[in-house]
Amino acid sequence: MKVAVLLLRPTQFALGMREIEARAARIRKMGHEEFHGYVRDRKVPVVLAPRDRVYLVDHHHLTRACWEAGREEMPVELQADLSKHSLPDFWRTMHARHWVHLFDQFGHGPHEPIDLPETVRGLADDPYRSLAWAVKEKGGFEKSSVPFAEFEWSQFFRKNLKAHPVFDSFETSLTEAHRIVHEPVASHLPGFIPQK
Numbered sequence: 001m002k003v004a005v006l007l008l009r010p011t012q013f014a015l016g017m018r019e020i021e022a023r024a025a026r027i028r029k030m031g032h033e034e035f036h037g038y039v040r041d042r043k044v045p046v047v048l049a050p051r052d053r054v055y056l057v058d059h060h061h062l063t064r065a066c067w068e069a070g071r072e073e074m075p076v077e078l079q080a081d082l083s084k085h086s087l088p089d090f091w092r093t094m095h096a097r098h099w100v101h102l103f104d105q106f107g108h109g110p111h112e113p114i115d116l117p118e119t120v121r122g123l124a125d126d127p128y129r130s131l132a133w134a135v136k137e138k139g140g141f142e143k144s145s146v147p148f149a150e151f152e153w154s155q156f157f158r159k160n161l162k163a164h165p166v167f168d169s170f171e172t173s174l175t176e177a178h179r180i181v182h183e184p185v186a187s188h189l190p191g192f193i194p195q196k
Contacts, residue, residue: 002076008054008120010060010120019061020068024068035071044058048081048083050087055099056120058147063120101148107126131154134174139193140177140193141189142193144190153189163175
């Protein structure tokens with residue numbers, strides 16, 4: 001089943017635009033068949049919600065990158081049909097299943113679900129989320145099945161780095177992040193790799 005990208009409603013407020021830019025650049029270079037193979041292997045998990053809405057429960061970065069690259073539809077995989085729930089029950093279930101992350105691009109929250117953007121176009125840039133992605137890409141921590149794991153790392157970097165990824169420089173922040181990512185202070189985070 002395919003759904004128009006702009007009908008997929010986010011369950012988070014922010015993402016990392018550096019990751020989006022890298023993914024969108026890769027997607028733009030793909031031919032038709034290559035793109036369909038790429039997204040077929042990365043179907044977007046969704047939940048059917050009251051009021052005929054469809055919510056993303058993961059792959060926000062992929063979905064936004066596809067939109068940035070001019071792709072209008074995404075193959076989806078249904079995780080649950082919660083369309084018969086009342087709205088309060090729907091959001092209680094989403095919280096219980098860890099399918100929603102209600103913290104904004106500044107790490108503030110949780111906010112109310114009603115304030116979530118209506119489409120992936122409205123997701124704000126969290127530079128610390130970009131930093132977490134860049135650190136993971138360079139082997140700083142492992143991919144984790146913990147929901148919104150990269151946002152946990154984002155918050156860790158937000159609280160522990162002296163350099164700011166925008167006001168200083170991204171590279172300076174990345175260097176500092178690599179210095180602390182293996183230290184015991186980060187050992188509680190998903191995908192932590194101890195210093196060798």
